Amino acid sequence: METYRLSNFPPGYSTVHIALFRNVVNAPDIRKKLILASTMGGDDGERARQAVDFGFIEARLLVSRMHLLIGIMTTLQTCLQPSNPSISSSKDTTTPTPESTNATPVPNENARLSTRPITRTHNLHSEILLTLSSNNNISESLRRHGMSDTTDELVVVRIADADSSEEAVWKEMELLVDGQLVNLGELDSDELVDWPRVSKIFKLSELDRLPLTPLEIRDTKIATVINTVAIKHVT
Amino acid sequence: MTISASHHLLDQAMLIKQGAEAKVYSLDSLLPQPTIYWPPSGPSKPSSTAQIQQTTAPKCSVILKYRFKKQYRHPALDLSLTRSRLAFEARALARCTRAGVVVPHVMWVDDRNGVIGMERIDGWSVREVLGGGAEGEMTVEEEDEEEIGEMEMERSKDQVDSINADETESEGWTALRSKGVTKEHLMTSIGRAIAKLHGTAIIHGDLTTSNMMVRFTPNGSEPYEIVLIDFGLSSTATLPEHYAVDLYVLERAFASTHPQSEGLYAGVLAAYAEGLGEKKWRPIQTKLKEVRLRGRKRDMTG
């Protein structure tokens, strides 16, 4: 599991834990837990939601580690702008969701509120899936880039506060995911990528016609996908 | 109010160029080094205790270009102008990459704060390679320096370049030459790069030798490649004239910055014409002649 401490983001959301699991065998179970958690009320519901408070990402649609990292950085950057009235008014579709997910209270509540994430989906974790998508269709993006019953290569992300510890988060992941934890760098190996699907989603087949070597074409495709993610919010 | 994530990044970065429209910064990594956690009982690691180790983040050195607020513009106008220019630059870069034109990859776009982050190209500008900066220009720059103030950093760098140009050959040229690259080859690569760019219907808007970089390609079919940068003034072309103006700007840049290389410029056009193909080149060639004539008349009258 890799942990990035991104000091340029507000302390309530500045730690990103990322794990890549291969040969995952319990995707349907995890999804059941997610659905159950969202319907339960009371304290039990609260606990259940906390236990599954992760971003679950279909790893076969990630073309590189950078693709994922840029997706996360872009999500944080666009959703965590310092309070600015012109932003909330320009995006009337946004509904700030109460970020009830972090167990540890943040010391300066005011500072935290001023940078409460503004998301179009449920929370920052699901917002990553929208950022990774080639379009702005929320349900399609979540379905495609999120976990499905057949997912066996899975990325799990937790965005947490500055004090969040690796060990504690790992324990939560371990309880949930039945798969093999591997180095995140394996996202850079071609073996994991479902290129036909990625090509279709990001319209990459035209790149096959470029007068370049196969290796250069592959790099150009990767760069194109990452660019798409990095600039989507200004297109 | 807290400061934006972009401004945090700028604080960590090194200012490398201060222009009238933008400040350019270099940052060795967009991301901090991550820690790696291996669980004690993990199948991948046979150790008995949990391990946390530092690892290297993927290579992500970035250039951050900050379009700062202009006091002389109305704030609302300034913001919308900044946002649209930034968005256009980001989209142009993405479009170029998709079309196989070699440009920096986009990594960070914060239009609300005027910051774009892109892959840092490790190499030299063509201007540096050719030992840019003419003596005449240098004197003018010296005279103007105090008035310009804001441009100071850039200017003094140019002066250093021009002094070097007279005495020794540039570091970049020495490196290229050692790989057997000739100046003619460099001109051909530049012409091809521009033809590729124009093939996407994007015009650069500020084609100068500072806005083209040379970098080595250890795995490529050629020893080096041309990387076009600075798409802040780019736009979409609709008429042959637009392409011709783009070429004319470069022609003038060559004449003023590299008078000793002016003869080489013909090689750029030849490769451009070949890259674009006869049919597309013809109308542009006609327009280019007109544009040159207009330029010369302007020079004589004013």
Ligand SMILES: Nc1ncnc2c1ncn2[C@@H]1O[C@H](COP(=O)(O)OP(=O)(O)OP(=O)(O)O)[C@@H](O)[C@H]1O
């Ligand atoms: N991606 C990059 N990689 C390496 N160096 C870069 C990159 N982008 C910019 N630079 C360096 O910074 C300088 C200024 O960048 P750029 O031309 O984009 O900004 P600008 O302010 O628009 O400049 P100009 O005064 O030409 O309009 C470049 O000439 C180059 O030396």
Ligand SMILES: [Mg+2]
């Ligand atoms: Mg420039």
